[in-house]
Amino acid sequence: MDKLINDFSVGLFFWQTLVFVTLILVLRRFAWKPILNAVNEREESIEGALKAAEKAREEMASLQASNEAIMKEAREERERILKEARDMKNSIVAEAKERAVAEADKTITAAKATIESEKAAAIAELKNQAATLSIEVAEKVLGQELSTKNKQAEMISKMIDEVKIN
Amino acid sequence: MQNCMITNFKAFWALLGFMFVTSSAVAQDHGHEAHNEAAHHEEVAHNDSHQPAAHKEEDSETDIKAVIKETIDHHLADSYDFHITDGIGFPLPVILFDNGLKVFSSTKLNHGHEVASIDGDNYVLHHDKIYKALSTDIHTALDYDDHHHVTNEKPLDFSITKNVFMILVMAIFMFFLFSGIAKSYKTSLKPQKAGKFLEPIIIYVRDEIAIPNIGEKHYKKYMSYLLTVFFFIWFLNLAGMTPLGINVTGNIAITFSLALMTFIITQVSGKKDYWMHIFWMPGVPVVLKPIMAIIELIGLFVKPFSLMIRLYANMLAGHVVLMSIIGLIFVFGKWVISPAFFGLTLVLSLLELLVAALQAYIFTMLAALYFGSAVEEHAHH
Amino acid sequence: MEIPEIVGAGLIVIGAGLGIGRIGGSAMEAIARQPEATAKIQTAMLIAAALIEGIGFAALFAK
Numbered sequence: 001m002d003k004l005i006n007d008f009s010v011g012l013f014f015w016q017t018l019v020f021v022t023l024i025l026v027l028r029r030f031a032w033k034p035i036l037n038a039v040n041e042r043e044e045s046i047e048g049a050l051k052a053a054e055k056a057r058e059e060m061a062s063l064q065a066s067n068e069a070i071m072k073e074a075r076e077e078r079e080r081i082l083k084e085a086r087d088m089k090n091s092i093v094a095e096a097k098e099r100a101v102a103e104a105d106k107t108i109t110a111a112k113a114t115i116e117s118e119k120a121a122a123i124a125e126l127k128n129q130a131a132t133l134s135i136e137v138a139e140k141v142l143g144q145e146l147s148t149k150n151k152q153a154e155m156i157s158k159m160i161d162e163v164k165i166n
Numbered sequence: 167m168q169n170c171m172i173t174n175f176k177a178f179w180a181l182l183g184f185m186f187v188t189s190s191a192v193a194q195d196h197g198h199e200a201h202n203e204a205a206h207h208e209e210v211a212h213n214d215s216h217q218p219a220a221h222k223e224e225d226s227e228t229d230i231k232a233v234i235k236e237t238i239d240h241h242l243a244d245s246y247d248f249h250i251t252d253g254i255g256f257p258l259p260v261i262l263f264d265n266g267l268k269v270f271s272s273t274k275l276n277h278g279h280e281v282a283s284i285d286g287d288n289y290v291l292h293h294d295k296i297y298k299a300l301s302t303d304i305h306t307a308l309d310y311d312d313h314h315h316v317t318n319e320k321p322l323d324f325s326i327t328k329n330v331f332m333i334l335v336m337a338i339f340m341f342f343l344f345s346g347i348a349k350s351y352k353t354s355l356k357p358q359k360a361g362k363f364l365e366p367i368i369i370y371v372r373d374e375i376a377i378p379n380i381g382e383k384h385y386k387k388y389m390s391y392l393l394t395v396f397f398f399i400w401f402l403n404l405a406g407m408t409p410l411g412i413n414v415t416g417n418i419a420i421t422f423s424l425a426l427m428t429f430i431i432t433q434v435s436g437k438k439d440y441w442m443h444i445f446w447m448p449g450v451p452v453v454l455k456p457i458m459a460i461i462e463l464i465g466l467f468v469k470p471f472s473l474m475i476r477l478y479a480n481m482l483a484g485h486v487v488l489m490s491i492i493g494l495i496f497v498f499g500k501w502v503i504s505p506a507f508f509g510l511t512l513v514l515s516l517l518e519l520l521v522a523a524l525q526a527y528i529f530t531m532l533a534a535l536y537f538g539s540a541v542e543e544h545a546h547h
Numbered sequence: 548m549e550i551p552e553i554v555g556a557g558l559i560v561i562g563a564g565l566g567i568g569r570i571g572g573s574a575m576e577a578i579a580r581q582p583e584a585t586a587k588i589q590t591a592m593l594i595a596a597a598l599i600e601g602i603g604f605a606a607l608f609a610k
Binding site: 004007008009010011012013014015016017019020021022023024026027028030031032033034035036038039041042045 | 243244261322323324325326327329330333334337340341344345347348349351352355365368369372389390391393394398417418419420422423424426427
């Protein structure tokens with residue numbers, strides 16, 4: 001202990017403390033802070049780069065998954081649209097057919113009705129002409145033939161025969 | 167990774183090479199010194215070391231031992247001039263507070279061979295310390311007590327000694343080194359040159375010393391202190407292994423200053439929990455609480471004290487052992503033995519290289535541990 | 548007979564050496580058992596060894 005105290009130099013202690021405190025302050029300002037900041041910055045940038053790479057990979061994976069989902073959805077959509085179109089086509093065709101049949105029916109009915117009425121009119125006219133004709137014939141016959149009794153009788157029987165034929 | 171490993175290996179081999187040169191230089195340097203001084207002593211004794219007379223052999227051996235002891239003591243102590251090797255070196259300014267400020271060159275003290283008269287006051291150097299001289303004559307300037315200790319008064323001494331000079335050099339070196347690294351990050355976040363070697367150590371201090379001991383939440387404000395103290399101790403320990411004969415960290419005033427700063431920072435950042443654990447330890451029977459408080463209070467001062475002593479004694483012991491083994495080369499003086507001791511010195515130098523880093527690590531580690539205990543918030547039981 | 552100081556220093560060194568040796572040995576065993584906890588064990592070991600060392604030095608210098 002005596003040796004320690006004897007060896008102790010106040011001047012050296014003073015200079016050491018002064019220089020050392022100054023050195024700490026100076027190095028703190030000009031060395032340690034910039035160095036530690038740079039090291040930190042580098043570590044952070046490395047960590048950031050790693051994280052970004054990880055994130056990019058994850059994003060890529062999720063993008064792929066979402067791509068697939070979109071593709072699937074699109075396929076489904078197409079299927080649905082096609083099905084819808086088919087259905088629509090079928091229904092349109094069926095409807096058209098139905099309408100065509102109905103139209104045809106209506107035309108046929110109308111034609112039939114016209115034919116009937118034409119027929120009736122024709123019959124009526126035929127009857128009228130026949131009556132007129134027969135009256136004229138009768139007039140002529142009556143005027144010429146009915147001068148004798150024989151001729152009258154002959155005519156009558158002929159008429160009767162005719163009627164029978166008719 | 168591969169690159170980093172290669173760089174580290176390069177650095178390792180470079181250090182190893184440096185070590186080799188260093189230890190051989192130390193051996194040479196002190197060898198010369200020891201020989202010269204031994205020769206000087208022997209000259210006085212009218213003795214020839216190469217052909218010692220049989221009855222004088224013992225004397226010359228104790229002479230060499232004394233010279234080695236003196237060399238070691240001189241190496242461990244601070245000094246007022248920067249001595250590199252024989253005749254090469256430069257004086258440093260002496261600054262005294264004694265009847266006003268006195269600044270003069272250490273050449274005036276002439277290594278203790280002369281009394282320096284400055285503005286009417288006389289000073290004399292004795293065993294690397296400055297005393298007030300009693301007279302201007304070197305032979306009567308000092309007064310000794312019965313145990314041959316100097317009883318002269320010492321002036322208040324703020325000289326730029328060798329250690330202060332080294333601290334200043336190291337501070338400037340660290341400033342340029344680390345601010346250079348800091349600047350290199352402005353161009354690229356990749357470490358450049360010295361940063362390649364030192365950045366992993368900075369990150370190690372942060373991740374293995376600061377964060378585990380202090381915690382994620384508080385560690386940032388202690389980083390400057392921990393990093394500075396780590397590199398300061400480490401570099402000065404390494405500087406102590408160069409042949410320049412620097413022994414800064416093996417000096418009690420230096421380690422006291424470092425320990426005191428650690429102590430002050432710990433106490434200043436002490437939170438409620440910290441003080442409670444010292445004065446009123448929770449989870450202990452009330453009877454024991456005052457006893458625990460006394461023990462904790464002692465521990466409070468023992469912690470920085472052990473920090474101070476550990477660094478001081480480790481570095482001092484390392485230097486003493488290394489230099490003693492180098493000294494043994496001259497004690498035996500046989501060409502067969504010398505290479506063996508040279509090898510031993512090399513191995514011990516490698517060990518010291520490890521100790522240099524280990525002591526810096528342990529000091530920083532324990533400082534972080536103490537800071538951690540000061541800011542820790544315990545989950546209440 | 549007066550016991551020289553160096554004997555006390557030797558005793559201190561023996562004690563501290565034994566203590567640090569035990570810590571080192573236990574740490575080795577612990578690391579062998581749980582190699583994944585090496586870093587934590589090493590830290591704890593160094594701290595314990597440093598504390599013993601501190602006491603040893605304190606005793607050496609406190610004469």
